[in-house]
Amino acid sequence: MLILPLEPAALDAAIIDLDGTMVDTLGDFVEVLHRMLADLGLPPIAATEVECMVGKGTEHLIQSVLDHLLALSIPELAARQVAVQALFPQAWASYHQHYPTVNGQFSQVYPGVLEGLQALRGWGLPLACLTNKPTAFAQALLRAKGLEVFFTQVFGGDAFAKKKPDPLPLRKTCEALGTTPARTLVVGDSSNDAQAARAAGCPVVLVTYGYNHGQPVRQVDADGWIDTLARLR
Ligand SMILES: O=C(O)COP(=O)(O)O
Numbered sequence: 323m324l325i326l327p328l329e330p331a332a333l334d335a336a337i338i339d340l341d342g343t344m345v346d347t348l349g350d351f352v353e354v355l356h357r358m359l360a361d362l363g364l365p366p367i368a369a370t371e372v373e374c375m376v377g378k379g380t381e382h383l384i385q386s387v388l389d390h391l392l393a394l395s396i397p398e399l400a401a402r403q404v405a406v407q408a409l410f411p412q413a414w415a416s417y418h419q420h421y422p423t424v425n426g427q428f429s430q431v432y433p434g435v436l437e438g439l440q441a442l443r444g445w446g447l448p449l450a451c452l453t454n455k456p457t458a459f460a461q462a463l464l465r466a467k468g469l470e471v472f473f474t475q476v477f478g479g480d481a482f483a484k485k486k487p488d489p490l491p492l493r494k495t496c497e498a499l500g501t502t503p504a505r506t507l508v509v510g511d512s513s514n515d516a517q518a519a520r521a522a523g524c525p526v527v528l529v530t531y532g533y534n535h536g537q538p539v540r541q542v543d544a545d546g547w548i549d550t551l552a553r554l555r
């Protein structure tokens with residue numbers, strides 16, 4: 323259901339999230355994490371667990387995975403945090419070593435994404451992609467999936483001093499687009515996108531099929547929900 327009246331005349335640009343909104347990348351994340359965990363001599367983690375950990379950037383993902391896997395052997399939180407921090411540098415290096423070769427191989431563009439992006443471009447809106455994924459990985463994924471042609475800007479989680487849900491990346495992306503937040507539509511899949519949009523003053527529509535940390539996405543404070551980007555037509 324789309325509550326927000328999506329008037330093209332009310333908008334000057336749109337900012338679209340990547341993981342969980344345009345591309346179903348859970349398979350990429352799981353594969354890279356399994357290669358990383360094998361390098362560390364740790365067991366694999368279930369995709370259903372990973373799904374709840376995606377969306378707050380690479381550092382948060384790696385820390386959450388290590389914390390989850392060490393929880394059985396180190397039940398005490400402070401001791402576990404020390405163990406996670408000790409493993410982190412090797413995990414980070416392994417993750418970044420594997421990601422480029424896996425990127426896009428185990429992921430699919432969601433149905434309706436092309437139609438939705440074409441509709442927004444058809445309204446004459448410049449589009450930016452803003453993700454918490456590292457910029458280089460985001461650019462390579464958009465290229466691999468043939469989506470990069472739609473975007474004048476691509477910013478990742480390493481592009482600014484803070485990541486979503488902080489509003490800073492949205493404000494900076496609006497600046498780069500030359501638009502005001504109130505006239506810039508945000509399309510995302512999680513509370514990170516919605517909280518950032520609310521704090522920045524952007525209208526925000528959420529897709530219902532992405533990753534919202536295991537929480538019902540319709541309970542997130544947003545202006546509307548769509549089950550496919552094709553609904554933007
Ligand atoms: O956390 C990530 O790496 C990706 O998250 P996003 O594309 O949904 O912002």
Ligand SMILES: [Mg+2]
Nearest residue numbers: 339341342511
């Ligand atoms: Mg997302």
